[in-house]
Amino acid sequence: SAVVTSCSNCGTTTTPLWRRSPLGETICNACGLYYKARNTTRPVCNVATASTAATMSTSSAAPEDLANLICANCQTTTTPLWRRDEAGHPICNACGLYFKLHSVRRPITMKRSTIKRRKR
Structure with missing residues (x-):
């Protein structure tokens, strides 16, 4: 043995x-x-x-939950990363980064129809 x-x-x-x-x-x-x-x-x-670890991993947002998110600022449904504003509402990556940098909400006029990826 x-x-x-x-x-x-x-x-x-x-x-x-x-x-x-x-x-x-x-x-x-x-x-x-x-x-x-x-x-x-x-x-x-x-x-x-093992059961606690399994519960923790399944508690994260499921793909179908991410599909129906809408940015509280610009109403977009596509973003590489969802964030939350001060009130806890979901916001897109662009609006979240803009607010973090300027401390004001991102103007709707800055919204683009496509996501521009950076090449590094």
Whole structure:
């Protein structure tokens, strides 16, 4: 039978890198990095289980949700990145960047029908 290595702090059996605690115990990469950064052991309540991780990844916006977004400023439906204004309404990338730079809403007259990509 194979020996299953587990973290002495959180109990996980999978990690990209096994480390040693200051006491010489085997700990996972996450617990080792936490200890190295904060000089204290990683709280076990912070450990994300597989079901928690799956829930977190599925809670992000689904593609069909992005399809019906409309910019609260210029009413466009196409943008490479959706942002939010001060009130929390969805705004397009152009309106968001304009507001960040000038602290005023982007004039509707600046709206273009096509997205101009930069070549870098």
